[in-house]
Amino acid sequence: MSIKRIAINTGGGDAPGLNAVIRAATLAAINRGWECYGLRDGFNGIFFSERYEDGGAVRLTRDRVRGIGHLGGTILGTTNRGNPLKFPLRMPDGSVREIDRSGEIVEYFAKKQIDALISIGGDGSLTIAHALAKQGLTVVGVPKTIDNDLDKTFTTFGFDTAVAFATECLDRLHTTAESHQRLMVVEMMGRYAGWIALHSGIAGGAHAILLPEIPFDLDKVAEKIRQRDEYGRSYSLVVVAEGARVTDGQRAVMAPAEAGQAERLGGIGEQVARALSKKTGKEARTVVLGHLVRGGTPTSFDRLAAMRFGAAAVRALEQGKSGVMVSLAHPDVQYVPLEQVAGRMKAVPLDCDTLATGRDMGVCFGD
Numbered sequence: 001m002s003i004k005r006i007a008i009n010t011g012g013g014d015a016p017g018l019n020a021v022i023r024a025a026t027l028a029a030i031n032r033g034w035e036c037y038g039l040r041d042g043f044n045g046i047f048f049s050e051r052y053e054d055g056g057a058v059r060l061t062r063d064r065v066r067g068i069g070h071l072g073g074t075i076l077g078t079t080n081r082g083n084p085l086k087f088p089l090r091m092p093d094g095s096v097r098e099i100d101r102s103g104e105i106v107e108y109f110a111k112k113q114i115d116a117l118i119s120i121g122g123d124g125s126l127t128i129a130h131a132l133a134k135q136g137l138t139v140v141g142v143p144k145t146i147d148n149d150l151d152k153t154f155t156t157f158g159f160d161t162a163v164a165f166a167t168e169c170l171d172r173l174h175t176t177a178e179s180h181q182r183l184m185v186v187e188m189m190g191r192y193a194g195w196i197a198l199h200s201g202i203a204g205g206a207h208a209i210l211l212p213e214i215p216f217d218l219d220k221v222a223e224k225i226r227q228r229d230e231y232g233r234s235y236s237l238v239v240v241a242e243g244a245r246v247t248d249g250q251r252a253v254m255a256p257a258e259a260g261q262a263e264r265l266g267g268i269g270e271q272v273a274r275a276l277s278k279k280t281g282k283e284a285r286t287v288v289l290g291h292l293v294r295g296g297t298p299t300s301f302d303r304l305a306a307m308r309f310g311a312a313a314v315r316a317l318e319q320g321k322s323g324v325m326v327s328l329a330h331p332d333v334q335y336v337p338l339e340q341v342a343g344r345m346k347a348v349p350l351d352c353d354t355l356a357t358g359r360d361m362g363v364c365f366g367d
Contacts, residue, residue, distance in 0.1 A: 003032070003317055006116045007057065007109070009039035010074045011125035015146050015158030016298035017306035018074040021120050023065040024310030025142075032318060036060040037114065041077035043084050043128075046108045047101065057112070069303060072296045083124060085131055102128070106135050116322070118313045120144050122156075123345065124262075126325060130338035133323035140313045141325035141338055146294055149193035151344040152336040153327040157306040162189070162293040163199045169289055170204025173237060181234040183225060183276055183284040187269030189293055190241045194348045196293065197241035201363070202354060207236045208364040210272065212243035212251075213348045216366025218272065222279035224364035229280075238276070240269050266290075308333050 006029055010018050022038065029036040037057045039045040045056030058064070058076070068075055084105055086098040109117070116138035119129040122145035133139040143150045146162040166188060177184040186206075188197040194211030201209035208224055210216045225236045242265040245251045252267035269286045277284040298306065305328060312326040312333045324335040348355065358365065 003034055003115045005035040005037070005112075005114050006118060006314075006317065007037045007039055007114045008060065008076070008118045008120065009042060009045075010076050010078045010144070011042040011119065011121035011128070012078060012144070013122070013146075014073050014078055014294060015144050015156075016072050016161040016294075016296060017157035017302040018078075018120060018144060019065075019068040019071045020298065020303050020306035021142055021144070021157070021310040021313075022060070022075060023069045024307040025118050025314055026060040026065045026310075027062065028311045028314035030062060032314070037112075038076040042079035042125075043105060044077075044079055046105055047084075047087070069307065070297055072298065083128060085128055102131055102135060105132060106137050109137060116140070116317050118142060118310075118317075122147070123150060123341075123343070126150070126338060127342040129325075130323065130342040133338060138317065138322040139338075140316045140321065141341070142309045142313050143325055143327065143341075146196065147190050147193055148195040149191070149346050150341060151346045152325070152341050154330040155305070155328055157302045157309065158294075158298070159195065160301040160305075161296065161299045162196050163203070164299050165293050165296065166196060166200035166289055167204040169287070169292075170200060170206060170237060170239070173287065174205065177235040177237060177285075180283070183236050183238065183273070183280065183282045185238045185240060185269050185273040185276070185284060185286045187240050187242055187266070187286065187288045187290075189290065190243060191265060192243045192347070193345060194241040194244070197239050197244075198348055198354055198358070201239035202358050202361075204239075205237070206239040206363065208238040208366065209358065210238070210240045210244040210268075210366050211348060212241050212245070213350060214365050214367045215245055215247040215249070217247050218275050218279065218366070221272075221364055221366050222276055225276065225280050225282065229282075236282075238272065240272050242266055242268060244268055 049056035084101040087101045120142040126141045129141045143156045146158040148159040190196045255264040273284040273286040
């Protein structure tokens with residue numbers, strides 16, 4: 001297949017490094033004589049093209065992507081409510097029905113004579129990319145999520161930045177917790193995988209880390225805090241992943257799932273702080289890092305990983321590949337079939353070295 005024109009889109013939550021991928025892919029495409037376009041707000045640029053001055057697809061030129069590699073966010077915009085496989089459509093009676101609009105994307109590409117798509121996103125976006133590839137669209141996926149929960153890649157870009165910021169926050173909380181002899185509970189993003197909580201917790205010297213992969217017993221966490229008091233360490237830092245849950249308990253949900261939107265987690269930090277305060281008699285405070293770990297400037301590692309992914313996605317198209325995701329098999333970039341990634345989550349394995357390191361250092365995981 002001869003490539004002349006490609007499109008790029010970014011879907012799901014934002015992550016540091018998205019603009020670096022866009023820049024690298026755009027320049028790699030232009031250097032091959034290809035035209036490059038960016039779809040606005042996920043696939044909304046296609047579905048609601050009349051809302052955009054540029055028709056929902058912006059021409060990406062050298063000038064358009066100059067100087068964006070170090071910027072957080074995405075110049076194309078992103079959306080969590082534009083899943084074309086389950087697009088929410090409000091019916092006349094007020095109910096909401098999910099319909100499949102993926103065929104409209106294939107038709108759009110044919111009409112605009114766009115030969116291929118580089119889809120940058122997490123599990124949801126790559127599941128969509130896989131579905132589009134099965135319909136005959138030439139698609140290459142790029143793994144993006146701060147949660148690091150995508151399978152078949154050593155890491156995702158955005159994760160290193162999230163961990164670095166969360167670790168800095170823990171460093172700061174140590175001093176204030178010790179000064180006031182308090183128990184500090186820090187809630188981290190990560191949904192159903194505890195990678196951010198685990199890595200930042202170990203690096204930041206947390207005394208207990210509660211992960212979605214290990215249902216926790218707060219009595220054991222309270223015992224850890226009491227032991228520290230006996231040793232003369234009158235403060236403790238507890239890191240809680242937003243998807244963590246007590247043994248035989250439910251996850252803390254702020255908003256249930258609805259059409260086109262997954263459930264929104266949150267509140268577990270406050271629950272843990274209240275319970276531990278009662279069990280230990282210590283004054284407790286809760287800090288929710290939330291979207292702070294998602295925004296901002298990417299680290300040098302994430303910038304380089306993102307640029308390598310973007311350039312590799314274009315190379316994949318040049319080599320005639322489709323239905324694949326670029327993957328970091330450290331230190332090399334390789335290609336894996338989207339069918340091995342879509343719908344699969346990479347949880348923290350209970351035998352991983354980072355978890356073992358925490359146990360060796362006396363960190364309590366509540367199990």
